Amino acid sequence: MALAMESSLPGVNSSDKGRVVTVFDRRLEQTECGEKIVSVGSGDGYAEFRADICQACGISPDEQFVITTTNRKPITHTNFDLIVQDGITLYLLKSPDQLLFSPTKEKIDFLPHYDTLVKSGMYEYYASEGQNPLPFALAELIDNSLSATAQNAGIRNIQIRLLFDETQGKPAVVVIDNGKGMNSTQLKNWAIYRLSKFTRGAAALSEDGIYVRPPHVPRSLNSDISYFGVGGKQAVFFVGQSARIITKNADSQDVHEFVLSKEDFEKKEINKEDIYSGFIRNRKPADSTHVTEDERFLHNLIMEEHEKKNFTAVVITGVQSVHVQFLKNYYHLWSRQLAHIYHYYIHGPRGNVLNKSKISAQALTNLDIEISMFERGKSPKIVSLRELRDDMQTLYINTTADTFEFKALVEGEGVVEGVIRYHPFLYDQETYPEDPYASSRNNDADDDDCFIIEKEARGKRPIFECFWNGRLIPYTTVEDFDWCAPPKKRGLCPPECYNRISGVLFTNDRFEVSTNKLTFLDLGLKLQDKNTLFTRIINGQEQRMKIDREFALWVKDCHEKYDKQIKYIGFKGTISRTDV
Amino acid sequence: MALAMESSLPGVNSSDKGRVVTVFDRRLEQTECGEKIVSVGSGDGYAEFRADICQACGISPDEQFVITTTNRKPITHTNFDLIVQDGITLYLLKSPDQLLFSPTKEKIDFLPHYDTLVKSGMYEYYASEGQNPLPFALAELIDNSLSATAQNAGIRNIQIRLLFDETQGKPAVVVIDNGKGMNSTQLKNWAIYRLSKFTRGAAALSEDGIYVRPPHVPRSLNSDISYFGVGGKQAVFFVGQSARIITKNADSQDVHEFVLSKEDFEKKEINKEDIYSGFIRNRKPADSTHVTEDERFLHNLIMEEHEKKNFTAVVITGVQSVHVQFLKNYYHLWSRQLAHIYHYYIHGPRGNVLNKSKISAQALTNLDIEISMFERGKSPKIVSLRELRDDMQTLYINTTADTFEFKALVEGEGVVEGVIRYHPFLYDQETYPEDPYASSRNNDADDDDCFIIEKEARGKRPIFECFWNGRLIPYTTVEDFDWCAPPKKRGLCPPECYNRISGVLFTNDRFEVSTNKLTFLDLGLKLQDKNTLFTRIINGQEQRMKIDREFALWVKDCHEKYDKQIKYIGFKGTISRTDV
Ligand SMILES: Nc1ncnc2c1ncn2[C@@H]1O[C@H](COP(=O)(O)OP(=O)(O)OP(=O)(O)O)[C@@H](O)[C@H]1O
Ligand SMILES: Nc1ncnc2c1ncn2[C@@H]1O[C@H](COP(=O)(O)OP(=O)(O)OP(=O)(O)O)[C@@H](O)[C@H]1O
């Protein structure tokens, strides 16, 4: 049932069309400035070509002149066929090194190299502070699924499946969602590098219409994380060498499939085919007749289509083996990292409060992000990110004694929501949570010399982590603001209290992030601006008082109310009790 | 003398060619699977089209069927001309929502959007620690000029000219070098996004040949900083909206000019012209007849061509006004930053040693990077980066009492050269240099309570700045290594000595950087690897001893030899001398 029709389609291969060249006659200063378009017959050699040119330009055949490229390489019998390609611009000159008496125009094509797609991700995701960036690439695909499921009436289901069972084919990373899916036009748009929701509406025949910015929601959890038109492509080509998108929307019975692969591009380059052309396969659901041995895991995946009205699956193959190793060996590390990135999407604006009795009516979200890993001979590892209880946000939230909410109004239209949390000192230790995976050289210092009661709590870490449209931008942190930094003069409470706070900032896309979504472009700069206005928020109400004072009082209050500090002062030596 | 030939060139506008569509007959389960190619006559309407299809597929004209798009939109009299474009794929179905009995293939084109170029830089350069990233964009253009002048026999001259005199036209940022220049093929390659020196050799008709990695030179100052085929484009479109490249190589008398502009792309989109086609202007030197009023400053620039055998000028216009403001107002800040980035290219492998008597035979480099700014009614500000004496590297080098050199051998082939410097405590203060522009909230703390002798010297800052192929990668720093971190146990000297060191790491391109050249991808990770081997180097010789011990002894030695610490211990109160 395989279809073989490439050769019959128009425009695929243009190499056997006739050649047309542009010739500028620049032999004499007075030569007429226009150019001549000369057709080269398919069997023509240099002699015929030269004769044609003589005729076209009115030159007597025995006049002395050379035909050169614009790089002044003379055309000869031997190089004629190699050099004189369709569309080339040539000169008629007295000699190859003569001056160009009047200017010429040379048509060039500068189609982006296919590395634009194939290498888009390779140099985009980088390590910071010992973090492997792979989870941040996966996050781009989750972002897309978040957008696609934003309007789901029921459960929003996003699955990351790691198919590492060799008996089922080569390793694959699959991201599947039950979102709205794409029709074939939208699937084509998926593949267009830099076609963003902003430019798409403008393009002719678009079915998406003009983009409308979503209204404000708390913590900017608007599921509108698509922005640049590059994320999916960068992510799949960071992870592997080939991506198959399988998708269906509710309006149609057809499933659409498209494969974008490094190998394909290379083949098209060699065959001189159009680099940015390809074929979408349209088919009925659950039809997996085209699946090859290498990807036989697709049969099962495609079988599932029976039950689905709409979905999108991104299937990455050619997965780099370092990535496979990392995904296998650090399963908990990276799932925990994803749970952190999407913490507020998974748990709602108040985050993962473990003691549910504390919150009367937390809106349960309908978003389920599930990770599963399949290895040969092992039972699958499956976890829903909602179940994780040790991502950093969960740890922060559940060691919080009190919170201080605020808003920052930045020049222009930017609004930043902020939360500061107090992690008290309890009995004999700080409750500011440790990152179990942080590289912690200083922790193993055993200080014999002095009796240490307090650890450093936050230590040198910045206070704030930053979320953009509700998802973490992992490499941008904000150290502090003037009003919440430890006071220079003696404050209202001991200085170590200022090390007991953590914080979160939430922005929408009025603040811009880099294309890899690892950093904000200028959030820090804007917040530092002296015109930025900070206001405390209590129960949703803006407070009039100066935030510096409000905050100092809040910290003092937290210290007095929550810190249960037992200091053993004046250690007198060990007493062995003999009376028990 | 204007040339008007666009319309006469082939391939520019294809909208009036005949339309060819592909039709899949999927009315019946048993329908033959192949597709039919149907030509649509230029005057044809829906009726003719339908009749043609009936004939092509052997359907009797009164049979019930619909023609739909692959998105299942039925073709009608009214939408026929809008929808049935050249190259489209259509279905013959019994009803629009029928199942697709057998699969179909739909040809799509997914040419990257022109934002690939126009927005390439916009979200790439980001602020870190309050730094405006604009100098890092300019650095990309300097990188290109470094590569281009690498083989210069005499002086390598690179100029950044800021043309902000409105009487001469709109604001422009110009980078000019006296490097090898480009012929028109190379100029075309300049414009091809992601065409890198690695892929270029492979492309047919390339004149550049296969890329050969340069041999190792000290500090990897190999001037080979081109890598991704994106830097120049990202930089010009970060700074402005249009770039004119003017270039000439020594082999030819012709100057080549090419303009890449946002406006142009938009025009081509509207006119449905090929997005990635354009015209190079080839002309004799000093011919500025094409220059418009807006860019009249070009007349002078082009006049200079008389004296030049080879050169490249990148002229950016449409410069964002925030950038103009920054370049004007922070002239010293950003020139100093560039002097830091290219410190070792400007001053040679040993850096800018101000007391030249200290070094017997420093190789003077032949590289001159000059910055000049022209404003209306003011005399131009001109500085050569070589003259700056307060970039951080110069400050580090000239407060150094002693250096500790080492090499890190990373698994694979990576070699990192490293230098650690000791900045002693002299009389009453640390000599570890302050960054005059660093935001320094802690410095103005006036501690009334205690008598402070020492400042913190390096403080919390990481030890190492990192250079890649000799140029600074500004946002990657390396905190320390195990062997040069302050010892956990009591060391051989006071712990504050470890705060008196600064350091530099030099890598070649075996270590990879992100496309914006702001960060290393995984230098930190690789150096932390336990298989990484560190060796001390003395006078170019690798030392056998363990580096931990070597380093500890070196610091101790530095402390004893160079620290001149006068501590006022046991302050007894002020004595008013009455005897003078
Ligand atoms: N899972 C999905 N379901 C439905 N549509 C999708 C899905 N993933 C991607 N798309 C469509 O493909 C487009 C391209 O995705 P891609 O991630 O490459 O860029 P983007 O999301 O638009 O922008 P960004 O660069 O910010 O990620 C999206 O805008 C969306 O329209
Ligand atoms: N000043 C110049 N002189 C001569 N050739 C240049 C100059 N600037 C750019 N080029 C040519 O244009 C090409 C493209 O430059 P561009 O900066 O866009 O990418 P690149 O330097 O190849 O890679 P990277 O992304 O690392 O900068 C260069 O590889 C070089 O061949």
Ligand SMILES: [Mg+2]
């Ligand atoms: Mg996306």
Ligand SMILES: [Mg+2]
């Ligand atoms: Mg470059």
